Amino acid sequence: MKYIMAHDMGTSSDKAVLIDFKGNIVASKAVPYPTYYPAPAFVEQEPEEYWEAVCLASKTIVEETGIDPKDVEGVIFSTQAMGIIPVDKNGRVLHRNITWVDGRAEKQAQTLMKKVGGKKIFTLVSGTPIMGKDVVSKIQWLKEERPDVYNNTKYFLDVNGYLKFKCTGEMVAELSGASSYGLDLKKKTWMSALKLIGIDLKKLPPLVKSTDKIGNGLTDEAAEKMGLCTGTAVFGGCDDTQAAAIGSGMNGDGEIHIYLGTSAWVAASSKNKTKFKHGAAAIQSADPEMNLICGITEAAGSNIQWICDQFFSNEQKELGDGIYAYMDKVIESIPAGSDHLICTPWMLGERCPVSSTTTRATLWNVTPNHTREHIMKALYEGIGYNLRWILENFRKDYKFHCRQFRIIGGGALDDAWMQIIADITGSEFAIVQNPRNAGALGAAIIALIGLGELGSFAEAKNFVVESKTYRPNPQNKYIYDELFKSYKQIYYSLEKTYRQANSRRFEGDEE
DSSP, rough: EEEEEEEEEEESSSEEEEEEEOEEEEEEEEEOOOOOOSSOOOOOOHHHHHHHHHHHHHHHHHHHHHOOOGEEEEEEEEOOOOOOOOEEEEEOBBBBETTTTOOOHHHHHHHHHTTTTTHHHHHHHHSSSTHHHHHHHHHHHHHOHHHHHHHHHHHEHHHHHHHHHHHHSSSOOOHHHHHHEETTTTTEEOOGGGGTTTOOGGGGGGGGGTOOOOOTOOOOHHHHHTTSOOEEBOOOOOOHHHHHHHHTOOSSTTTTEEESSSEEEEEEEEEOOOOBTTTTTTEEOTTTEEEEEEEESSOHHHHHHHHHHHSSHHHHHOOOOOOOOHHHHHHTSSSSTGGGGOOOOBBBBOOEEEEEEEESOOOOOOTTTOOOHHHHHHHHHHHHHHHHHHHHHHHHHHHHOOOEEEEGGHHHHHHHHHHHHHHHHEEEEESSSSSSGGGHHHHHHHHHHHSSSSSGGGGGGGGGOOEEOOOOOOGGGGHHHHHHHHHHHHHHHHHHHHHHHHGGGGGOOOO
Protein backbone atom coordinates (compact mmCIF):
# COMPACT_ATOMS: atom_id res chain seq x y z
CA MET A 1 0.00 0.00 0.00
CA LYS A 2 1.26 3.48 -0.89
CA TYR A 3 0.46 6.66 1.07
CA ILE A 4 0.53 10.45 1.17
CA MET A 5 1.34 12.26 4.42
CA ALA A 6 -0.76 15.45 4.37
CA HIS A 7 -0.41 18.14 7.01
CA ASP A 8 -3.34 20.53 7.52
CA MET A 9 -1.79 23.47 9.38
CA GLY A 10 -4.66 25.40 10.93
CA THR A 11 -4.90 28.39 13.21
CA SER A 12 -4.33 26.30 16.34
CA SER A 13 -2.85 22.92 15.37
CA ASP A 14 -1.28 20.65 12.80
CA LYS A 15 -3.54 17.81 11.80
CA ALA A 16 -1.43 15.20 10.04
CA VAL A 17 -3.39 12.68 8.00
CA LEU A 18 -2.10 9.50 6.35
CA ILE A 19 -4.11 8.85 3.20
CA ASP A 20 -3.81 5.95 0.77
CA PHE A 21 -3.91 6.32 -2.99
CA LYS A 22 -7.65 5.58 -3.06
CA GLY A 23 -8.41 8.51 -0.76
CA ASN A 24 -9.00 6.46 2.38
CA ILE A 25 -7.92 8.03 5.66
CA VAL A 26 -5.69 5.51 7.40
CA ALA A 27 -4.61 7.51 10.46
CA SER A 28 -4.45 11.03 11.81
CA LYS A 29 -2.71 12.91 14.59
CA ALA A 30 -3.35 16.47 15.82
CA VAL A 31 -0.63 18.45 17.57
CA PRO A 32 -1.48 21.93 18.91
CA TYR A 33 0.75 24.98 18.95
CA PRO A 34 0.27 28.22 20.89
CA THR A 35 -0.65 31.71 19.74
CA TYR A 36 0.92 34.83 21.22
CA TYR A 37 -0.77 38.22 21.74
CA PRO A 38 2.00 40.73 22.62
CA ALA A 39 -0.27 43.78 22.06
CA PRO A 40 -4.04 44.34 21.54
CA ALA A 41 -4.11 43.71 17.77
CA PHE A 42 -0.95 41.61 17.53
CA VAL A 43 -1.41 37.88 16.81
CA GLU A 44 1.77 35.86 16.36
CA GLN A 45 2.97 32.27 16.26
CA GLU A 46 6.42 30.73 16.49
CA PRO A 47 7.49 29.08 13.19
CA GLU A 48 9.72 26.54 14.94
CA GLU A 49 6.65 25.34 16.86
CA TYR A 50 4.94 24.60 13.53
CA TRP A 51 7.91 22.46 12.55
CA GLU A 52 8.00 20.68 15.89
CA ALA A 53 4.29 19.85 15.51
CA VAL A 54 4.85 18.51 11.97
CA CYS A 55 7.72 16.28 13.08
CA LEU A 56 5.87 14.93 16.13
CA ALA A 57 2.64 14.27 14.22
CA SER A 58 4.41 12.58 11.32
CA LYS A 59 6.63 10.41 13.49
CA THR A 60 3.71 9.40 15.73
CA ILE A 61 1.62 8.24 12.77
CA VAL A 62 4.48 6.17 11.38
CA GLU A 63 5.15 4.54 14.74
CA GLU A 64 1.51 3.90 15.67
CA THR A 65 0.50 2.44 12.29
CA GLY A 66 3.67 0.43 11.83
CA ILE A 67 3.85 1.32 8.14
CA ASP A 68 7.12 1.14 6.23
CA PRO A 69 8.31 4.76 5.78
CA LYS A 70 9.31 3.82 2.22
CA ASP A 71 5.60 3.46 1.41
CA VAL A 72 5.01 7.17 2.03
CA GLU A 73 5.40 8.53 -1.50
CA GLY A 74 4.80 12.19 -0.80
CA VAL A 75 4.53 14.95 1.81
CA ILE A 76 2.30 17.97 1.31
CA PHE A 77 1.08 20.93 3.36
CA SER A 78 -2.25 22.72 3.45
CA THR A 79 -1.72 25.79 5.61
CA GLN A 80 -3.29 28.88 7.11
CA ALA A 81 -2.90 31.74 4.64
CA MET A 82 -1.24 35.15 4.76
CA GLY A 83 1.64 34.24 7.04
CA ILE A 84 4.64 36.55 7.16
CA ILE A 85 7.84 34.80 8.24
CA PRO A 86 10.98 36.80 7.46
CA VAL A 87 14.09 34.66 7.07
CA ASP A 88 17.69 35.67 6.38
CA LYS A 89 19.99 34.21 3.71
CA ASN A 90 20.74 31.26 5.98
CA GLY A 91 17.08 30.49 6.63
CA ARG A 92 17.16 31.87 10.17
CA VAL A 93 13.78 33.18 11.32
CA LEU A 94 14.01 36.89 12.15
CA HIS A 95 10.52 37.43 13.61
CA ARG A 96 7.58 35.32 14.70
CA ASN A 97 4.96 34.65 12.07
CA ILE A 98 2.64 37.65 11.86
CA THR A 99 -0.54 35.65 11.36
CA TRP A 100 -3.51 36.29 9.12
CA VAL A 101 -5.70 37.56 11.99
CA ASP A 102 -3.11 40.11 13.16
CA GLY A 103 -4.40 43.67 12.65
CA ARG A 104 -1.44 45.81 13.70
CA ALA A 105 -0.91 47.71 10.44
CA GLU A 106 -3.98 49.93 9.95
CA LYS A 107 -1.82 53.06 9.87
CA GLN A 108 0.37 51.54 7.17
CA ALA A 109 -2.71 50.46 5.19
CA GLN A 110 -3.99 54.02 5.06
CA THR A 111 -0.56 55.33 4.05
CA LEU A 112 -0.21 52.79 1.25
CA MET A 113 -3.60 53.74 -0.20
CA LYS A 114 -2.66 57.43 -0.14
CA LYS A 115 0.23 56.60 -2.47
CA VAL A 116 -2.29 55.67 -5.17
CA GLY A 117 -4.92 58.36 -4.63
CA GLY A 118 -6.53 57.46 -1.32
CA LYS A 119 -8.99 54.88 -0.05
CA LYS A 120 -11.90 55.77 -2.35
CA ILE A 121 -9.85 55.68 -5.54
CA PHE A 122 -7.97 52.56 -4.48
CA THR A 123 -11.23 50.77 -3.65
CA LEU A 124 -12.77 51.88 -6.95
CA VAL A 125 -9.84 50.44 -8.90
CA SER A 126 -9.15 47.28 -6.88
CA GLY A 127 -12.62 46.50 -5.52
CA THR A 128 -11.58 46.47 -1.86
CA PRO A 129 -9.46 48.69 0.40
CA ILE A 130 -6.15 47.66 1.91
CA MET A 131 -6.64 46.64 5.55
CA GLY A 132 -4.35 46.59 8.53
CA LYS A 133 -4.64 42.80 8.37
CA ASP A 134 -3.32 42.55 4.81
CA VAL A 135 0.14 41.18 4.06
CA VAL A 136 1.42 44.27 2.25
CA SER A 137 0.46 46.48 5.21
CA LYS A 138 2.26 44.26 7.69
CA ILE A 139 5.39 44.04 5.54
CA GLN A 140 5.35 47.83 5.51
CA TRP A 141 4.95 47.75 9.31
CA LEU A 142 8.12 45.66 9.56
CA LYS A 143 9.87 48.09 7.23
CA GLU A 144 8.93 51.05 9.45
CA GLU A 145 8.92 49.57 12.95
CA ARG A 146 11.51 46.78 12.65
CA PRO A 147 14.01 47.92 9.98
CA ASP A 148 16.57 45.55 11.50
CA VAL A 149 14.31 42.65 10.55
CA TYR A 150 13.29 44.03 7.17
CA ASN A 151 16.80 44.88 5.99
CA ASN A 152 18.18 41.45 6.92
CA THR A 153 15.32 39.55 5.29
CA LYS A 154 16.26 37.41 2.32
CA TYR A 155 12.70 36.26 1.71
CA PHE A 156 9.29 36.63 3.30
CA LEU A 157 7.87 33.11 3.53
CA ASP A 158 4.32 32.09 4.36
CA VAL A 159 3.64 29.09 6.61
CA ASN A 160 3.62 26.68 3.68
CA GLY A 161 6.83 28.11 2.28
CA TYR A 162 8.55 27.90 5.65
CA LEU A 163 7.60 24.24 6.11
CA LYS A 164 8.72 23.36 2.57
CA PHE A 165 12.03 25.04 3.40
CA LYS A 166 12.40 23.00 6.59
CA CYS A 167 11.69 19.84 4.58
CA THR A 168 13.84 20.50 1.52
CA GLY A 169 16.13 23.47 2.12
CA GLU A 170 14.46 25.29 -0.80
CA MET A 171 12.83 28.72 -0.36
CA VAL A 172 9.80 29.03 -2.66
CA ALA A 173 6.23 30.31 -2.65
CA GLU A 174 3.29 28.40 -4.12
CA LEU A 175 0.90 30.28 -6.40
CA SER A 176 -2.20 30.12 -4.18
CA GLY A 177 -0.26 31.34 -1.15
CA ALA A 178 1.26 34.11 -3.26
CA SER A 179 -2.28 35.36 -3.93
CA SER A 180 -2.47 36.83 -0.44
CA TYR A 181 0.70 38.82 -1.06
CA GLY A 182 -0.10 39.96 -4.60
CA LEU A 183 -0.24 37.59 -7.58
CA ASP A 184 -1.06 38.46 -11.17
CA LEU A 185 -3.76 35.83 -11.74
CA LYS A 186 -3.32 35.90 -15.52
CA LYS A 187 0.48 35.90 -15.77
CA LYS A 188 1.07 33.76 -12.64
CA THR A 189 3.82 36.12 -11.52
CA TRP A 190 4.28 38.49 -8.60
CA MET A 191 2.11 41.55 -9.21
CA SER A 192 4.30 44.36 -10.57
CA ALA A 193 2.08 46.93 -8.83
CA LEU A 194 3.59 45.84 -5.50
CA LYS A 195 6.60 47.98 -6.38
CA LEU A 196 4.39 51.07 -6.49
CA ILE A 197 3.54 50.71 -2.81
CA GLY A 198 7.11 50.05 -1.74
CA ILE A 199 7.32 46.25 -1.66
CA ASP A 200 10.75 44.97 -2.72
CA LEU A 201 10.03 42.12 -5.16
CA LYS A 202 13.49 40.70 -4.53
CA LYS A 203 12.31 39.74 -1.04
CA LEU A 204 9.54 37.53 -2.49
CA PRO A 205 10.68 33.96 -3.31
CA PRO A 206 10.45 32.05 -6.63
CA LEU A 207 6.99 30.70 -7.49
CA VAL A 208 5.90 27.07 -7.88
CA LYS A 209 2.63 25.25 -8.61
CA SER A 210 0.73 23.21 -6.05
CA THR A 211 1.62 19.96 -7.86
CA ASP A 212 5.32 20.72 -8.35
CA LYS A 213 7.96 18.62 -6.61
CA ILE A 214 10.23 20.81 -4.51
CA GLY A 215 13.98 20.32 -4.70
CA ASN A 216 15.20 16.79 -4.07
CA GLY A 217 12.53 15.99 -1.49
CA LEU A 218 13.16 15.49 2.22
CA THR A 219 16.66 16.22 3.43
CA ASP A 220 18.46 13.75 5.67
CA GLU A 221 17.74 15.92 8.72
CA ALA A 222 14.06 16.45 7.92
CA ALA A 223 13.51 12.78 7.12
CA GLU A 224 14.99 11.69 10.44
CA LYS A 225 12.86 14.12 12.43
CA MET A 226 9.68 13.13 10.60
CA GLY A 227 10.30 9.39 10.67
CA LEU A 228 10.30 9.21 6.87
CA CYS A 229 12.88 8.51 4.15
CA THR A 230 15.39 10.87 2.62
CA GLY A 231 14.26 11.98 -0.82
CA THR A 232 10.53 11.51 -0.18
CA ALA A 233 8.79 13.90 -2.58
CA VAL A 234 7.58 17.21 -1.13
CA PHE A 235 4.97 19.07 -3.16
CA GLY A 236 4.12 22.74 -3.56
CA GLY A 237 0.87 22.31 -1.63
CA CYS A 238 -1.46 25.25 -1.11
CA ASP A 239 -3.34 27.35 1.42
CA ASP A 240 -6.15 25.78 3.43
CA THR A 241 -8.97 27.39 1.47
CA GLN A 242 -7.71 25.99 -1.81
CA ALA A 243 -7.15 22.52 -0.36
CA ALA A 244 -10.68 22.58 1.06
CA ALA A 245 -12.15 23.40 -2.34
CA ILE A 246 -10.50 20.29 -3.76
CA GLY A 247 -11.35 18.14 -0.72
CA SER A 248 -15.00 19.23 -0.76
CA GLY A 249 -15.35 18.19 -4.39
CA MET A 250 -16.67 21.68 -5.21
CA ASN A 251 -13.90 22.74 -7.58
CA GLY A 252 -15.97 23.14 -10.75
CA ASP A 253 -16.92 26.52 -12.18
CA GLY A 254 -19.45 28.26 -9.90
CA GLU A 255 -19.43 25.53 -7.24
CA ILE A 256 -19.43 26.70 -3.60
CA HIS A 257 -18.22 25.27 -0.34
CA ILE A 258 -18.32 26.68 3.19
CA TYR A 259 -15.72 25.85 5.80
CA LEU A 260 -16.54 26.04 9.50
CA GLY A 261 -13.64 25.65 11.89
CA THR A 262 -11.84 28.09 14.15
CA SER A 263 -12.51 30.59 11.37
CA ALA A 264 -14.93 30.25 8.47
CA TRP A 265 -15.16 31.07 4.80
CA VAL A 266 -17.40 30.90 1.78
CA ALA A 267 -15.51 30.05 -1.42
CA ALA A 268 -16.66 29.70 -5.02
CA SER A 269 -14.55 28.17 -7.78
CA SER A 270 -14.43 30.19 -10.98
CA LYS A 271 -12.72 30.09 -14.35
CA ASN A 272 -12.80 33.82 -14.97
CA LYS A 273 -13.82 35.90 -11.92
CA THR A 274 -10.94 38.15 -10.80
CA LYS A 275 -12.55 41.04 -8.92
CA PHE A 276 -12.28 41.91 -5.22
CA LYS A 277 -15.67 43.02 -3.87
CA HIS A 278 -17.16 43.59 -0.39
CA GLY A 279 -14.20 41.97 1.35
CA ALA A 280 -14.21 38.89 -0.91
CA ALA A 281 -10.91 38.19 -2.65
CA ALA A 282 -10.16 36.60 -5.99
CA ILE A 283 -7.28 34.22 -5.35
CA GLN A 284 -5.46 31.46 -7.19
CA SER A 285 -6.93 27.99 -6.86
CA ALA A 286 -4.75 24.95 -6.28
CA ASP A 287 -5.77 24.14 -9.85
CA PRO A 288 -3.68 26.55 -11.98
CA GLU A 289 -6.58 26.85 -14.45
CA MET A 290 -9.06 28.09 -11.81
CA ASN A 291 -9.53 30.93 -9.35
CA LEU A 292 -11.39 31.05 -6.06
CA ILE A 293 -13.63 33.85 -4.86
CA CYS A 294 -13.21 33.67 -1.11
CA GLY A 295 -14.96 35.53 1.70
CA ILE A 296 -13.32 34.86 5.07
CA THR A 297 -15.04 35.39 8.40
CA GLU A 298 -12.32 35.56 11.02
CA ALA A 299 -13.98 33.98 14.03
CA ALA A 300 -16.45 31.08 13.92
CA GLY A 301 -15.59 28.05 16.03
CA SER A 302 -13.36 30.26 18.17
CA ASN A 303 -16.53 32.10 19.25
CA ILE A 304 -18.13 28.80 20.21
CA GLN A 305 -15.03 27.84 22.18
CA TRP A 306 -15.11 31.23 23.95
CA ILE A 307 -18.70 30.82 25.12
CA CYS A 308 -17.97 27.24 26.14
CA ASP A 309 -15.01 28.38 28.26
CA GLN A 310 -16.76 31.38 29.78
CA PHE A 311 -20.33 30.16 30.30
CA PHE A 312 -20.14 26.36 30.36
CA SER A 313 -16.79 25.80 32.08
CA ASN A 314 -18.14 23.52 34.82
CA GLU A 315 -19.98 21.33 32.36
CA GLN A 316 -16.90 21.27 30.13
CA LYS A 317 -14.78 19.89 32.98
CA GLU A 318 -17.36 17.20 33.62
CA LEU A 319 -18.24 16.25 30.04
CA GLY A 320 -14.98 16.80 28.14
CA ASP A 321 -15.58 16.44 24.40
CA GLY A 322 -19.25 15.83 25.09
CA ILE A 323 -19.76 19.49 25.95
CA TYR A 324 -20.81 20.47 22.43
CA ALA A 325 -23.55 17.84 22.26
CA TYR A 326 -24.69 19.10 25.67
CA MET A 327 -24.83 22.71 24.50
CA ASP A 328 -26.79 21.68 21.42
CA LYS A 329 -29.26 19.92 23.71
CA VAL A 330 -29.80 22.83 26.07
CA ILE A 331 -30.53 25.33 23.29
CA GLU A 332 -33.31 23.18 21.83
CA SER A 333 -35.85 25.05 23.97
CA ILE A 334 -34.68 28.44 22.66
CA PRO A 335 -36.84 29.60 19.74
CA ALA A 336 -35.44 30.59 16.37
CA GLY A 337 -34.13 34.13 16.70
CA SER A 338 -33.23 33.65 20.38
CA ASP A 339 -36.13 35.89 21.47
CA HIS A 340 -34.73 38.72 19.31
CA LEU A 341 -31.22 38.56 20.79
CA ILE A 342 -28.41 39.09 18.28
CA CYS A 343 -24.73 38.32 18.83
CA THR A 344 -22.31 39.49 16.14
CA PRO A 345 -19.25 37.20 15.86
CA TRP A 346 -16.60 39.83 15.09
CA MET A 347 -14.27 39.15 18.03
CA LEU A 348 -11.17 39.52 15.86
CA GLY A 349 -12.43 42.21 13.50
CA GLU A 350 -13.72 41.07 10.12
CA ARG A 351 -12.75 40.59 6.48
CA CYS A 352 -15.99 39.54 4.86
CA PRO A 353 -18.81 40.48 4.41
CA VAL A 354 -17.36 43.75 5.82
CA SER A 355 -13.70 44.71 6.07
CA SER A 356 -12.68 46.16 9.42
CA THR A 357 -9.78 45.83 11.84
CA THR A 358 -11.59 47.81 14.56
CA THR A 359 -15.01 46.10 14.66
CA ARG A 360 -15.61 43.76 17.59
CA ALA A 361 -18.37 41.40 18.71
CA THR A 362 -21.56 42.91 20.09
CA LEU A 363 -24.43 41.43 22.10
CA TRP A 364 -27.54 43.37 21.08
CA ASN A 365 -31.04 43.64 22.51
CA VAL A 366 -30.43 41.93 25.85
CA THR A 367 -33.35 41.68 28.29
CA PRO A 368 -33.70 40.19 31.81
CA ASN A 369 -35.36 37.16 30.23
CA HIS A 370 -32.31 36.14 28.25
CA THR A 371 -30.16 33.29 29.57
CA ARG A 372 -26.76 31.85 28.73
CA GLU A 373 -28.60 29.43 26.45
CA HIS A 374 -30.01 32.39 24.53
CA ILE A 375 -26.49 33.78 24.14
CA MET A 376 -25.26 30.40 22.95
CA LYS A 377 -27.91 30.11 20.26
CA ALA A 378 -27.55 33.77 19.29
CA LEU A 379 -23.87 33.17 18.66
CA TYR A 380 -24.60 30.20 16.40
CA GLU A 381 -27.12 32.40 14.59
CA GLY A 382 -24.70 35.33 14.34
CA ILE A 383 -22.25 33.23 12.37
CA GLY A 384 -25.18 32.10 10.22
CA TYR A 385 -26.13 35.72 9.49
CA ASN A 386 -22.53 36.43 8.50
CA LEU A 387 -22.54 33.52 6.07
CA ARG A 388 -25.89 34.64 4.63
CA TRP A 389 -24.48 38.15 4.08
CA ILE A 390 -21.49 36.73 2.18
CA LEU A 391 -23.73 34.53 0.04
CA GLU A 392 -25.97 37.52 -0.65
CA ASN A 393 -22.95 39.48 -1.87
CA PHE A 394 -21.78 36.55 -4.01
CA ARG A 395 -25.14 36.53 -5.80
CA LYS A 396 -25.07 40.28 -6.36
CA ASP A 397 -21.38 40.81 -7.14
CA TYR A 398 -20.46 37.62 -9.01
CA LYS A 399 -23.81 36.18 -10.16
CA PHE A 400 -23.23 32.86 -8.39
CA HIS A 401 -26.57 31.13 -7.76
CA CYS A 402 -25.62 29.95 -4.21
CA ARG A 403 -28.68 27.69 -4.01
CA GLN A 404 -26.74 24.56 -3.08
CA PHE A 405 -23.32 24.06 -1.55
CA ARG A 406 -21.34 21.81 0.76
CA ILE A 407 -20.11 22.50 4.28
CA ILE A 408 -16.87 21.05 5.59
CA GLY A 409 -14.75 21.47 8.73
CA GLY A 410 -15.41 20.49 12.33
CA GLY A 411 -18.51 22.69 12.49
CA ALA A 412 -20.21 20.41 9.96
CA LEU A 413 -20.48 17.76 12.68
CA ASP A 414 -22.76 19.99 14.77
CA ASP A 415 -26.27 19.00 13.73
CA ALA A 416 -28.05 21.87 15.53
CA TRP A 417 -25.75 24.47 14.01
CA MET A 418 -26.19 23.03 10.52
CA GLN A 419 -29.96 23.32 10.75
CA ILE A 420 -29.67 26.91 11.98
CA ILE A 421 -27.49 27.77 8.97
CA ALA A 422 -29.96 26.10 6.60
CA ASP A 423 -32.82 28.10 8.13
CA ILE A 424 -30.97 31.43 8.09
CA THR A 425 -29.57 31.12 4.56
CA GLY A 426 -32.73 29.54 3.16
CA SER A 427 -30.50 27.09 1.32
CA GLU A 428 -30.16 23.37 0.89
CA PHE A 429 -26.67 22.00 1.44
CA ALA A 430 -24.81 18.79 2.13
CA ILE A 431 -21.98 17.82 4.44
CA VAL A 432 -19.32 15.33 3.41
CA GLN A 433 -17.89 12.26 5.06
CA ASN A 434 -14.97 13.09 7.35
CA PRO A 435 -15.59 16.85 7.07
CA ARG A 436 -12.74 17.62 9.48
CA ASN A 437 -10.29 16.06 7.06
CA ALA A 438 -11.52 17.61 3.81
CA GLY A 439 -8.51 19.94 3.63
CA ALA A 440 -6.04 17.11 4.16
CA LEU A 441 -7.86 15.00 1.56
CA GLY A 442 -7.67 17.90 -0.89
CA ALA A 443 -3.94 18.23 -0.26
CA ALA A 444 -3.45 14.49 -0.80
CA ILE A 445 -5.33 14.68 -4.10
CA ILE A 446 -2.95 17.45 -5.20
CA ALA A 447 0.02 15.24 -4.32
CA LEU A 448 -1.49 12.34 -6.28
CA ILE A 449 -1.76 14.61 -9.32
CA GLY A 450 1.86 15.64 -8.78
CA LEU A 451 2.88 11.98 -8.71
CA GLY A 452 0.95 11.28 -11.91
CA GLU A 453 -1.47 8.93 -10.12
CA LEU A 454 -4.41 11.18 -11.06
CA GLY A 455 -4.80 12.86 -14.42
CA SER A 456 -6.57 16.08 -13.45
CA PHE A 457 -8.23 18.09 -10.69
CA ALA A 458 -11.63 17.06 -12.05
CA GLU A 459 -10.99 13.57 -10.65
CA ALA A 460 -11.19 14.98 -7.10
CA LYS A 461 -14.97 14.51 -7.20
CA ASN A 462 -14.46 10.74 -7.22
CA PHE A 463 -12.95 10.91 -3.72
CA VAL A 464 -15.78 12.86 -2.04
CA VAL A 465 -18.97 11.35 -0.60
CA GLU A 466 -21.89 13.33 0.83
CA SER A 467 -23.17 12.04 4.16
CA LYS A 468 -26.20 14.21 4.98
CA THR A 469 -28.34 16.94 3.44
CA TYR A 470 -29.97 19.84 5.32
CA ARG A 471 -33.01 21.79 4.14
CA PRO A 472 -34.45 25.02 5.57
CA ASN A 473 -37.47 24.94 7.85
CA PRO A 474 -39.96 27.40 6.24
CA GLN A 475 -41.51 28.15 9.65
CA ASN A 476 -38.34 30.02 10.65
CA LYS A 477 -38.04 32.13 7.50
CA TYR A 478 -39.85 35.26 8.72
CA ILE A 479 -37.99 35.71 12.00
CA TYR A 480 -34.59 35.14 10.42
CA ASP A 481 -35.35 37.51 7.52
CA GLU A 482 -36.27 40.25 10.01
CA LEU A 483 -33.31 39.72 12.31
CA PHE A 484 -30.90 39.54 9.36
CA LYS A 485 -31.91 43.12 8.50
CA SER A 486 -31.16 44.16 12.09
CA TYR A 487 -27.85 42.27 12.02
CA LYS A 488 -26.57 44.31 9.08
CA GLN A 489 -27.86 47.53 10.58
CA ILE A 490 -25.91 46.89 13.81
CA TYR A 491 -22.68 47.02 11.84
CA TYR A 492 -23.55 50.16 9.89
CA SER A 493 -24.82 51.95 13.00
CA LEU A 494 -21.75 51.12 15.09
CA GLU A 495 -19.01 51.22 12.42
CA LYS A 496 -17.84 54.71 13.38
CA THR A 497 -18.09 53.96 17.10
CA TYR A 498 -15.94 50.82 16.74
CA ARG A 499 -13.36 52.88 14.88
CA GLN A 500 -13.30 55.61 17.52
CA ALA A 501 -13.01 53.10 20.35
CA ASN A 502 -10.33 50.88 18.89
CA SER A 503 -8.20 52.58 16.22
CA ARG A 504 -5.42 53.90 18.43
CA ARG A 505 -5.15 51.04 20.86
CA PHE A 506 -4.94 48.50 18.02
CA GLU A 507 -1.83 50.19 16.67
CA GLY A 508 0.06 48.62 19.58
CA ASP A 509 0.67 51.83 21.53
CA GLU A 510 -1.29 50.57 24.52
CA GLU A 511 -0.46 47.45 26.45
